[in-house]
Amino acid sequence: MKKTTKKSYLLLIIVIFFWYAQYVYIPFQTPYLIGIHVSVNMIGIIMGAYGISQFILRFPMGILADIKQRHKIFIVTGCALTALASIVRVFFTDGMGFLVGNIISGFASATWISFMVLFLSFYPKSQRTVATCRIIMANNLGMFLAFLSSTLLFEYGGMVFICVLSVISGVVATGLALGLSYPHKLAKPTPVRLLLTVFSNRKLLFFAFLALIQQGIQMSTTMSFTNQIIKGLGASAFVIGLSSLIYMLSSVCFAKIGSSPLCNKFCKATWITLSFVLLAAYCFFVPMATTFWLILGLQIIPGISTGILFSFLTAEAMQGVSRSVNSTAMGLFQAIYAIGMTLFPIVVGYLSKIYSLGFAYAVLGGIALFASGLYLVSLKTSAVLD
Template structure:
């Protein structure tokens, strides 16, 4: 960590992150209802909603590789993300044509792709052994604007119409732009530009140990988020007769433990072995809870189960982010983070598509059965990774023993 980093630098950075996600999520809770009111078919709505994930998949890894070559431009791209958010907001506000709204939402995905730079820049504010603290703090700054938008977007629309959440996004992006320009970048001597071709950087990135399993677990975990709370939870709750107003309690039940878990990860400096156990047990609890969800038909039971899921996913995501941030050599950090975020973004658009198919074929409640199966797949990968790690440790120990013996 740079000794020049003071509390004010943390405050400015985290405030910019808060604006970054509020600008991106301000209208998300009512966006599908807005598209329905235009009116668009469910097919077209699905294409527009999915496009947000597609641009992230396409951009995050190439950006990561590029910025390991052009180290000094990270802040420029982060600032650029806010400019794109403003343009995206105005397009969504002023147009009702399918093509323009699709472009506006694709641009929102471009903004979200700039998150790669933010995670690496903020990790530089901390010592190498404090990545858990850094990523837990960032996760909290991500969750809070999502939570606020989930609570307020519906009310804002009821009071003042569909335009207001878009205006909130635009104004927040303007504030975020000013804050981002003030963000301090840590000059990291260890992180000089990578030599070699883009192909060699990609090859080096993909050969980083444990990158693939951690990324796959994150892909499945993000799919769970976008199947449930950012996807079909409101639809399922509505089908059980829960009103729009009462839905706030489900959101509170999910997001309060979700945010609390992020703080917990930030405060506790968890040992790597404990991290693995926490990830496995949290995913196991997530799977069991999703299996129970079709039995929940009252506001209380739906809220209670969502509180458990909010807590368990809230533990898993910052721990995965922390592992990724501390996984790579300094010269490849942005490439590794870019790959990780590109691939998990697949879960953001594949999750809702699969859930929509499951709802049509088997009934709405089986969206959660699908989520439970996905959770078990994530548990399987986490367990296999842990077993392989232990096997490697035993092999290394026996080799060392033999060498010492000779």
């Protein structure tokens, strides 16, 4: 068991470097693109490109991972792609360079299936929720360290230097991933016809849809256009970075809470419902803020959404899924929520151009309330939760 634990710790370290490489440039991506006169519409497309490549690849990759049972290969490939994506951004610093870079980053994130499935395989089924919260906490810690670096260094080194840090982290992650090993003997490949039965898993599909909404709102607000709002209120680059730091630090803390006995004192239904309501409040209040200091306080809310809500949605979706179809189920789950990561930023960019950013955020708030109501209805009917 101690040997297995050590193997899982190595994977957690790789996860930290992987997501550092993926997100170190994110706090300043939208302000940077606006600064070089990329249109709001195009920025929405650039942000959405990250999701579309995940949507295309994640389900096929999940099937392939279950057939081949070789998660290490996918993890090494994903880490290498994070470095390649930022190499493109270093040499092509315009909107097109970031578009291509985000597509490659999406390919890298598509391999997250193997990170998740391999890590969960180190733990017994009874500890699946705890294990899920742990790996998402490592995910959030990597993003937090990335945001901390960019906050402290962006004004001195600029976007190219930040992307170089991404390349270095991706290379380190790749090197560490080469040393990964499996917790047990590889299982026999599962026939494809059995893998496709995940499409009949109503619980998986339902929680994937809720995750689509949560991830879509996060990608459209905290990861992109909220930074534009903060900059419009006169914030410096340091304050923009600080805003992302507050979000990520709260994500790490709430992911830790999600894996603790303290969180279990309240039922998952309470956390899921409350988190969606708070996310709606965030969408309504951020465009109304008259000072960026208020937004800094509001950044705790998406931290709850990422740290607890997304962890619980993932755990609930995978509950009852047999080990033989784990990767396929995770691939389907991640492919579905990648639709939100793709469409929501594009829609927000379009609505901002036609109406206003405040109107776009209000629409997102309404969608979050819809998700909360839908979940409550499902609890009463037990239509998809059994």
